[in-house]
Amino acid sequence: MTTVAAKPVTKPVTKPATMAQALGRALRDSMAEDPSVHVLGEDVGALGGVFRVTDGLTKEFGEERCTDTPLAEAGILGTAVGMAMYGLRPVVEMQFDAFAYPAFEQLISHVARMRNRTRGAMPMPITVRVPYGGGIGGVEHHSDSSEAYYMATPGLHVVTPATVADAYGLLRASIASDDPVVFLEPKRLYWSKADWNPAAPTAVEPIGRAVVRRTGRSATLITYGPSVPVCMEAAEAARAEGWDLEVVDLRSLVPFDDETVAASVRRTGRAVVVHESGGFGGPGGEIAARITERCFHHLEAPVLRVAGFDIPYPPPMLEKHHLPGVDRILDAVARLQWEAES
Amino acid sequence: MTVMEQRGAYRPTPPPAWQPRTDPAPLLPDAEPYRVLGTDAAQKADPGLLRRLYAELVRGRRYNTQATALTKQGRLAVYPSSTGQEACEVAAAFALEERDWLFPSYRDTLAAVARGLDPVSALTLLRGDWHTGYDPREARIAPLSTPLATQLPHAVGLAHAARLKGDDVVALAMVGDGGTSEGDFHEALNFAAVWQAPVVFLVQNNGFAISVPLAKQTAAPSLAHKAVGYGMPGRLVDGNDAAAMHEVLSEAVARARAGGGPTLVEAVTYRMEAHTNADDATRYRPDAEVTAWRDHDPILLLERELTERGLLDDDLKRQAGDDAEAMAADLRGRMNQDPQLDPMDLFTHVYAEQTSQLREQAAQLRAELEVASEEAEEEAR
Ligand SMILES: Cc1ncc(C[n+]2csc(CCOP(=O)(O)OP(=O)(O)O)c2C)c(N)n1
Numbered sequence: 001m002t003t004v005a006a007k008p009v010t011k012p013v014t015k016p017a018t019m020a021q022a023l024g025r026a027l028r029d030s031m032a033e034d035p036s037v038h039v040l041g042e043d044v045g046a047l048g049g050v051f052r053v054t055d056g057l058t059k060e061f062g063e064e065r066c067t068d069t070p071l072a073e074a075g076i077l078g079t080a081v082g083m084a085m086y087g088l089r090p091v092v093e094m095q096f097d098a099f100a101y102p103a104f105e106q107l108i109s110h111v112a113r114m115r116n117r118t119r120g121a122m123p124m125p126i127t128v129r130v131p132y133g134g135g136i137g138g139v140e141h142h143s144d145s146s147e148a149y150y151m152a153t154p155g156l157h158v159v160t161p162a163t164v165a166d167a168y169g170l171l172r173a174s175i176a177s178d179d180p181v182v183f184l185e186p187k188r189l190y191w192s193k194a195d196w197n198p199a200a201p202t203a204v205e206p207i208g209r210a211v212v213r214r215t216g217r218s219a220t221l222i223t224y225g226p227s228v229p230v231c232m233e234a235a236e237a238a239r240a241e242g243w244d245l246e247v248v249d250l251r252s253l254v255p256f257d258d259e260t261v262a263a264s265v266r267r268t269g270r271a272v273v274v275h276e277s278g279g280f281g282g283p284g285g286e287i288a289a290r291i292t293e294r295c296f297h298h299l300e301a302p303v304l305r306v307a308g309f310d311i312p313y314p315p316p317m318l319e320k321h322h323l324p325g326v327d328r329i330l331d332a333v334a335r336l337q338w339e340a341e342s
Numbered sequence: 343m344t345v346m347e348q349r350g351a352y353r354p355t356p357p358p359a360w361q362p363r364t365d366p367a368p369l370l371p372d373a374e375p376y377r378v379l380g381t382d383a384a385q386k387a388d389p390g391l392l393r394r395l396y397a398e399l400v401r402g403r404r405y406n407t408q409a410t411a412l413t414k415q416g417r418l419a420v421y422p423s424s425t426g427q428e429a430c431e432v433a434a435a436f437a438l439e440e441r442d443w444l445f446p447s448y449r450d451t452l453a454a455v456a457r458g459l460d461p462v463s464a465l466t467l468l469r470g471d472w473h474t475g476y477d478p479r480e481a482r483i484a485p486l487s488t489p490l491a492t493q494l495p496h497a498v499g500l501a502h503a504a505r506l507k508g509d510d511v512v513a514l515a516m517v518g519d520g521g522t523s524e525g526d527f528h529e530a531l532n533f534a535a536v537w538q539a540p541v542v543f544l545v546q547n548n549g550f551a552i553s554v555p556l557a558k559q560t561a562a563p564s565l566a567h568k569a570v571g572y573g574m575p576g577r578l579v580d581g582n583d584a585a586a587m588h589e590v591l592s593e594a595v596a597r598a599r600a601g602g603g604p605t606l607v608e609a610v611t612y613r614m615e616a617h618t619n620a621d622d623a624t625r626y627r628p629d630a631e632v633t634a635w636r637d638h639d640p641i642l643l644l645e646r647e648l649t650e651r652g653l654l655d656d657d658l659k660r661q662a663g664d665d666a667e668a669m670a671a672d673l674r675g676r677m678n679q680d681p682q683l684d685p686m687d688l689f690t691h692v693y694a695e696q697t698s699q700l701r702e703q704a705a706q707l708r709a710e711l712e713v714a715s716e717e718a719e720e721e722a723r
Contacts, residue, residue: 064506070536075495075529082499085484086507090499102525109489110496117473117485120691155692178694208697255697 017196019167019189023053023129025198026171027091031061037175038083039066041076041093041129050095051131051190073103080126081110089125091175097132098141104149111180112155127174127181132160133226133276135188135323137316144313145277150182151253151286157207158253160184162228164194166251173207181207186226210257212264216246219270219336222261222287224250227274227324234329243333253283261287262294269300270336274324279307301336371566371578375610378585379647387585389653395432395584396648397662399641402428402452404666405461406615408673409451409468413619417677419470422449426582426614429640430546432456433587434514437542437595445484445497445515449546453516454483461673471681491521494530494543501539501598512598514542514591520551522565531606535572540598542591543606546581548613553626569606581609582640585647612638685711 017025031037039057041049045068048055057066069076073094080090094100100107107128114124134143150158157179161167167185174181213228214235221231228249235245248264250257265271271291273284284305291303306324314322378384406425412418424431427449435456438444446453451464459481466475467486474485484500487493497515504511521527522545534541545565549556562568569576579590587609594605612635616623623632636642648654689696689704696704 070529070532072525072529072532074492074526075498075533078492078495078526078530079499079502079533082496082501082513083503084499085478085496086500086503088503088506105489105492105526106495109492113473114485115693116691118478118691119472119474119687121474121477121479122485123694157693255693255699258698 013199014195014197016193017164017198018191018193019161019164019185020051020053020191022164022168022196022198023171023185024048024055024057026168026175027054027057028060030091030172030175031057031065034089034175035065036087037065037089037091039091039093040069040080041067042069042071042095044068044093049093051185051187053129053185053190054093073099073101074106077103077106077111077126077128081106081114081124084124084126085122089127089175091127091129094128094130096138096142097130097144097146100128100130100146103128107150107156107180107182108153112153114155115179116155123178124180125175125178127171127177127183129171129183129185131187131190132184133186133188134313134319135226135276137319138187139316140313143319145275145308147184147253147275147277148282150184151283155180156254157181158184159207159251160186160225160253161251162186162189162213162225162249164192164196166249168196168198169205170207170251173205177207184225188226189229192229208252208255208257210248210250210252210260212246212260213249214245214247216244217268218243218245219272219333220246220248220261220264220268221272221274221329221333222248222250222264222291223274224253226276230324230326231274231329234326234333237326238330238333241330241334245333256287256290258290258294261291265291265295265303266298269298271295271299271303272306272329272332272336273303274306274329276308276323278310279305280310282307304332304335306332366570369570369573369575371564371569371576371608373578375578375580376586376590377580377583378589379583379643384585384647384651387589389651391588392585392644392648393653393658395429395436395588396641396644396654396658397665398432398436398456399428399584399644400662401666401669402432402456403641404670405452405455405673408670409465410615410619412465412674412677415678418465418468420618420620421465421468422618423613423615424449424452426635426639427546427548427609427611428452429584429587429644430516430544430581430609430611433584433591434516434544436588437591438512438514439595441482441509441511442595443482443484443497443500443511443513445493445500445513446486447490447493447516447518447521448486448488449518450516451486454481454486457481457483459483461669462676465677469677469681471683491517491524491526491530493517494526495533497541497543498530498534498537498539498604501534501541502537505540510540510599512540512542512595514544514595516544516546518551519545519547519549519556519565520554520559521545522568523551523559531568531572531574531604534604535574538601538603540601541604542594542598543604544591545606545608546611547608548581548611550613550617550626552617552621553623555626564608566606566608572606574604574606576606576608578608578610581611582638582643584640584644611640614639 288303431452463475497513566576
């Protein structure tokens with residue numbers, strides 16, 4: 001897997017950048033470096049995508065490299081399969097999470113298994129960018145978290161950034177990957193800002209490594225994407241209660257970084273998995289099981305999950321009750337039998 | 343004022359960029375399927391080509407009967423026979439240059455074989471030893487697609503990519519009548535027309551989608567009519583007429599290669615066998631219908647034409663028959679060998695690099711295999 005090396009720059013100029021800008025920059029740099037990278041999707045051209053991530057790409061690279069397609073998700077991903085067969089590296093934009101569903105057939109029946117069914121002869125270096133998750137007051141079908149469906153499909157990588165730097169680095173790594181990547185963009189973090197120097201792009205680790213965002217001794221919060229900032233906030237708030245929480249940002253759901261997660265849980269002895277998507281049949285169940293299998297003798301308490309409710313994504317006026325927030329996380333932390341620690 | 347008049351008054355002016363592509367009239371298919379054999383047009387057909395088509399049809403028929411026999415012997419898990427449809431299969435292969443690509447469905451192994459693919463490699467999907475028995479890039483044949491119509495957008499994407507690279511490559515994609523009802527069929531045709539991609543869509547209308555007749559699949563006058571709505575020409579052809587199929591497909595391929603965009607070809611044909619060996623065709627169609635189609639058999643039609651023009655000599659007949667038998671014997675022989683499979687291969691081609699999860703699972707299977715082989719050794723002692 002490709003590592004995008006940091007170029008030595010004399011004077012790094014860091015200034016505030018949004019996650020959407022970093023994603024756009026990753027697309028631009030990938031296209032400039034590799035002429036086989038093509039972007040396609042609905043409204044990705046003149047408009048620059050409904051989230052402006054592809055802003056300016058058609059102007060710079062032409063309509064052949066950044067293409068407004070007809071409105072048809074299966075068609076978009078299906079033609080991307082053919083393009084990949086002919087040696088291109090398509091980056092497909094799905095406009096919103098729930099609108100990727102018409103393309104599931106292509107994703108699951110062809111994209112994910114083409115390498116396998118052709119015994120390695122036909123890799124599918126396709127990146128499927130999916131804006132996902134809630135918290136932006138979207139109407140129905142604009143806030144789903146579908147990562148469990150993708151995770152359950154062998155042959156796909158599933159990654160999701162939580163920071164501006166990771167948005168850039170992970171997207172570069174995804175586009176460079178010879179395997180298909182479902183790249184989940186937490187849309188509520190599109191406008192989150194960080195000091196970031198686009199001229200000295202972040203060094204990127206291969207897909208599949210989690211990172212400890214905050215070290216702590218009392219318990220580990222395991223999370224990803226839009227829930228990372230929430231967990232960071234929860235960890236700050238927990239200090240007042242005397243709890244010193246560690247936060248692990250998975251960054252990649254497939255492959256899963258068992259090592260980083262297990263090492264953290266072995267240190268802290270307690271774990272809470274936090275995500276927006278529903279808990280039943282959700283990613284948290286898989287993660288909790290993996291932790292239990294690897295860290296049973298180190299665990300001081302059962303692994304807990306803080307997830308969205310098992311309901312269709314609620315209307316915007318009610319979504320705050322659905323999304324795991326700081327309080328719900330702290331409640332879970334409180335349920336980790338703290339008496340045992342002292 | 344009537345509602346319609348009111349509507350007229352409010353009809354918005356289309357934006358300046360909006361222009362209907364063409365007068366739909368030239369896009370419309372003929373009322374009757376186009377035929378060559380038995381008509382005056384046959385006089386113009388190249389005798390050499392007709393003889394080559396004949397030999398390939400005979401070989402194709404034998405391939406179908408042999409593969410069907412292999413299902414009865416348990417050597418193939420399933421075989422969707424294209425008996426009766428050989429003219430479509432062979433013409434599809436013959437219309438393409440070596441650099442072009444074929445996108446077959448599960449029923450189109452014969453087209454792949456007629457293109458030159460090793461008959462055994464073409465059958466691995468149906469045999470069960472691996473999903474695709476060839477390198478699609480080397481063969482320029484996409485994997486046989488089981489989910490209906492999903493291979494059609496792939497053909498569009500590949501043809502589009504080839505054109506972007508400046509290669510004059512054409513993609514020919516095959517689908518059944520039932521497959522035309524799928525969303526992917528619609529999306530592929532629309533993409534192809536909008537992008538003017540060099541693609542030929544070949545619909546083999548063999549009367550049924552498993553048990554469901556065409557009348558329950560569509561209300562259109564013909565499947566070829568569907569082309570007009572996307573802005574591409576539709577051609578209706580007698581799918582049992584190898585010469586007509588060859589002519590129409592070659593024309594469509596040439597048009598695509600010259601930058602003229604996609605064509606939808608509907609071949610009217612008939613599936614002589616059941617859907618697969620697992621199907622009971624007597625439940626949904628009368629024997630009389632099948633019998634009637636025997637008079638319109640693709641080999642018979644071509645044989646009549648060749649005989650009438652004195653082109654079918656004993657040499658050709660014997661040669662074609664011998665070639666077909668040799669192919670069948672070779673196929674039989676090689677299919678009767680048990681494939682040697684390494685279970686550890688299960689993990690080799692899931693990702694470019696094995697994930698840690700797969701490495702763990704591979705270790706588990708390796709251990710299980712070791713135990714099993716130790717047990718087998720002990721038993722042998
Ligand atoms: C998406 C999808 N749905 C259902 C099936 C099951 N199926 C296999 S073949 C078939 C009928 C297809 O009929 P048609 O497209 O006319 O092709 P034919 O078998 O006649 O060549 C069906 C329903 C499938 N393979 N793919």
